[in-house]
Amino acid sequence: METVNAWTKAGVMIRAHLGASSPHASFFVSPSKGIAFQRRLTEGGASISTGLPGVTAPVWLRLVSEVNSPNEYVRAYYKKNASDPWTQFAQDAFPSVVWQPYAGLAVSSHADGTLAAAAFSNVSVAPKSDWQDASIGRTGGQASTSGGTFTLQGIGADIWGTSDQLEYVYQQCPGSCTITARVASLENTNQWAKAGVMFRESTGANSRQVDMIVSPLKGAAMQYRAATGGASLSAGTIAGAVPGWVRLVRSGNVFTGFWSTDGVTFTQVGSVTAVMNATIWVGLAVTSHNTAAVAAAEFDSVSLTQP
Numbered sequence: 001m002e003t004v005n006a007w008t009k010a011g012v013m014i015r016a017h018l019g020a021s022s023p024h025a026s027f028f029v030s031p032s033k034g035i036a037f038q039r040r041l042t043e044g045g046a047s048i049s050t051g052l053p054g055v056t057a058p059v060w061l062r063l064v065s066e067v068n069s070p071n072e073y074v075r076a077y078y079k080k081n082a083s084d085p086w087t088q089f090a091q092d093a094f095p096s097v098v099w100q101p102y103a104g105l106a107v108s109s110h111a112d113g114t115l116a117a118a119a120f121s122n123v124s125v126a127p128k129s130d131w132q133d134a135s136i137g138r139t140g141g142q143a144s145t146s147g148g149t150f151t152l153q154g155i156g157a158d159i160w161g162t163s164d165q166l167e168y169v170y171q172q173c174p175g176s177c178t179i180t181a182r183v184a185s186l187e188n189t190n191q192w193a194k195a196g197v198m199f200r201e202s203t204g205a206n207s208r209q210v211d212m213i214v215s216p217l218k219g220a221a222m223q224y225r226a227a228t229g230g231a232s233l234s235a236g237t238i239a240g241a242v243p244g245w246v247r248l249v250r251s252g253n254v255f256t257g258f259w260s261t262d263g264v265t266f267t268q269v270g271s272v273t274a275v276m277n278a279t280i281w282v283g284l285a286v287t288s289h290n291t292a293a294v295a296a297a298e299f300d301s302v303s304l305t306q307p
Contacts, residue, residue: 001057001118003031005110010118011035011061013106014074016043016098023094025074026106027061035059037076037090050090055080060122062086065101072097082122096279097172100304131283134168137205140294141167141286149184150299152195154286159194159213160223160232163205165291166194170283173199173250175306179282180247182263182301183214190289191217195297196246198285199255201228201276208276210235211285212246212257212269220246222257222270236270245301248282263301 001010007030015024021044029035034053040046055078062077075091103125109116133143140155156165173179179197186195196213206229214220220240225232238259245260253275258266282304288295 001029001031001107002109002116004114004116006030006032007110008108008116009036009110010057010105010107010116010120012063012104014063014065014098014101014103016101018102023098025063025065025076025092025094027063027076027078027089028106029055029057029059029061031056035061035078035089037092039074039092041092041094048092052089060084060086063103065098071095096174100306131169131171134170134203135166136168136203137163137165138291143167143169148300148302150181150284150302151296152284152286152299153294153296154195154288155291155294156287156289157291158192158289159198159209159211159285159287162225162229162231164207164209164287165205166285166287168198168200168203168281168283168285170198170200170203170281171304172279173282173304174279176249176251177282177304177306178247178249180245180301180303181284181299182243182245184243184298184300186214186216186242186286186297187288187295188216189293189295191215192289193287193295194289195242195286195295195299196220196284197248198283199248199250199276200281200283203281204228208274210248210250210255210257210272210274212248212259213285214240214242214244214246214259216242220244220259220269222248222272224255224272224274226272226274233272234270235272236268238267238269250282251307
């Protein structure tokens, strides 16, 4: 690393977006100020630094993020040699989960108009997984992932009525967002076995929820429960069968469901207004509609986006 300034910095960084005022957590080494765990925890907020003088490059730096709702914790580790154990240096927490963060390498010369060069090696990035799994209303289901494929084994009476029984793989949706997934396969344990995407206010069986599902013999449907413990209703149905794409869009309290046979052209199935918390759960859902059988479903092409 070139010594342009005592505070020239090179290291690793996790940030919410590419704007200059973005929340971020960074772990840097400098020519004469040691190593420093620096962070801006809120948009446009003040920066905070925790330093350790005397450590110079070459040095190994690591940042690890872990979601523990409603916060996201970031821990900084370092070691001087490849054979040394990692030493945890500092940690802090973002007040809310960072949605689809950027992770990478960062260099600043600390001198406007002057470049500083830094060389990095042995770079590795492990993607953060925000996905959690829950058996709702009935135990016995399970879930696994391999690459971009999710396999859910769901058992339960139904996603309907005043409470649900299903397997749910989910993460937080802070505000408006869109989830899309291809249901690649679904076992026919009942003509109304269901696999699809779902917004849910909680993992309680009687939670408010909105789903867009496909079934073995009953087509694709958008269904919802607008009140905790209330009745379930249909917002629309369309002919369809596995494999196919399901999509749910949340815009404020308006939820809209879509179906596609090719993942390119989507047809609106229904739309409903349902009042839910600002931050809710979003994910993949499977129920066997048969309490004596487990329905396996595979999902791929899963994407979560925010406006």
